[in-house]
Amino acid sequence: MGLSIANNVSSLNAQHNLGKASSNLAKSTERLSSGLKVNRGADGPAALVISEKQRAQIAGLQQAIDNADKATAVVQTAEGALNEINNLLVKVRSLALDSANAGVNDEDALAANQAEIDNALDTINRIAANTQFGQKKLLDGSSGISGVSTDTDVTVLKATGDTKAGNYAVSVTTAGERANVEAGTVQTANLAAEETLVVNGVSITLAAGLDKTGVISRINEFTDQTGVVADANGTGGATRLYSEAFGSDAEISVISNTAGAVDSSGLGTTELTDTGVDVVGTIGGTSFTGKGNVLTATSGNANGLKVELNAGTAATAVSTVTGAQGSVAVTDNSLVFQIGANQNQTAKIAIQKVNPNGLGTGVDGNQFNSLEDINVTSASKAQDSLAIIDEAIDEVTNLRGTLGAFQQNTLASTTANLQATLENTVNAESVIRDTDFATEVAEFTKQQVLVQAGTSVLKNANQQPQLALSLLN
Secondary structure, eight states, X not given: OOOOSSOXXXXXXXXXXXXXXXXXXXXXXXXXXXXXXXXXXGGOHHHHHHHHHHHHHHHHHHHHHHHHHHHHHHHHHHHHHHHHHHHHHHHHHHXXXXXXXXXXXXXXXXXXXXXXXXXXXXXXXXXXXXXXXXXXXXXXXXXXXXXXXXXXXXXXXXXXXXXXXXXXXXXXXXXXXXXXXXXSSOOOSOOSSOEEEEETTEEEEEOTTOOHHHHHHHHXXXXXXXXXXXXXXXXXXXXXXXEEEESTTOEEEEEESSOOOTTSOSOOSSOEEEEXXXXXXXXXXXXXXXXXXXXXXXXXTTTTOEEEEXXXXXXXXXXBOOEEEEEEEEEEOOEEEEOSSSTTOEEEEOOOOOOGGGSSTTOTTOSOSSGGGOOOSSHHHHHHHHHHHHHHHHHHHHHHHHHHHIIIIIIIHXXXXXXHHHHHHHHHHHHHHBOOHHHHHHHHHHHHHXXXXXXXXXXXXXXXXXXXXXXXX
């Protein structure tokens, strides 16, 4: 190539190569300073797309691990409260066993045991109502399968994990009844003489001169021992006695040492006995035979739903309401935890309510319908109470076991898997996007040398046109 001054091709070539080296050096500097080899789409379009998706997954995995840890805290809160309820039930069971020791206890001892049991049940009710995580209540049924009745005469006691959400019509075809008897003669005058009644094996002395209201009040003083309530709603205003409990396990036996007369209780010297009747009705169109005044669905979509039918008015207190009783709306309020990095990767658990009226229900051959009803003021009642308490303990411990299994097998295992997945995903994202400092430092050094060499060459290339001046001398 000839010597010219109009165009310096060597200079242009040196500038071009110096520019490329400077650009590569700038990129290498950016990679070393940022720690990333892909800082923008131009650095690797495919790598950027894959990397950003993995970054979203990494953030999701980290949040899922946090969610699982929070879920564990919720479950542990519920399980801790259930542990305390279990301790109280064990104490209540001990008191019932003490009351069953008929050869030792007198009425005062039995009453003291009953008072302590009532206090323990109040505490269980309080724990069930107040246990919460933040503002979310855990043990009152609002975190499980729950139902609400449209009729005030129907009380929803319980729904289980087998109960499907929906609306279920309730109708009573055979009313539940209390065992009940009434005096054959209406008392219209004060007692002419002292009278002794034996009500369910308990002797009750009626002082001479008591009017009918006084007789009824005296009988009701022993309700805790007899399980029997008296009122004046018998035929023509006769004294009526009925059991507190409903159903075929409820019995009543009454006899007086005085013949029926207007100046006596009117109950007479012939033993009066009766047995209650279990309620029969339909839930969601399917017929079920209940226990006492509690109707339980044992099949179908309503399986596990328990409802209590209230008694009628004071005049009809011996019988539950009958006929159509509105409907029960069952909702699934199970605790749902997002424990995965992606959509719908959830786990849920239902925590049933553990109030005393929802524990120990449906025990066959028992005069009590739930833990709330137990009474230990006699040895026989204490025996029945023990069966209810044992059922309640089973329910609470089973619930604790369910929560423990959920915590261990679902939450803990999921957390371990999420952590392993997070580690592998971070590693994959690092391979794609992170700077390999050993390689990049070598590249940086190479480009640095090229820039220095290019600068020197450009200087020399720019001096070549000056050589033409020597030809002019």
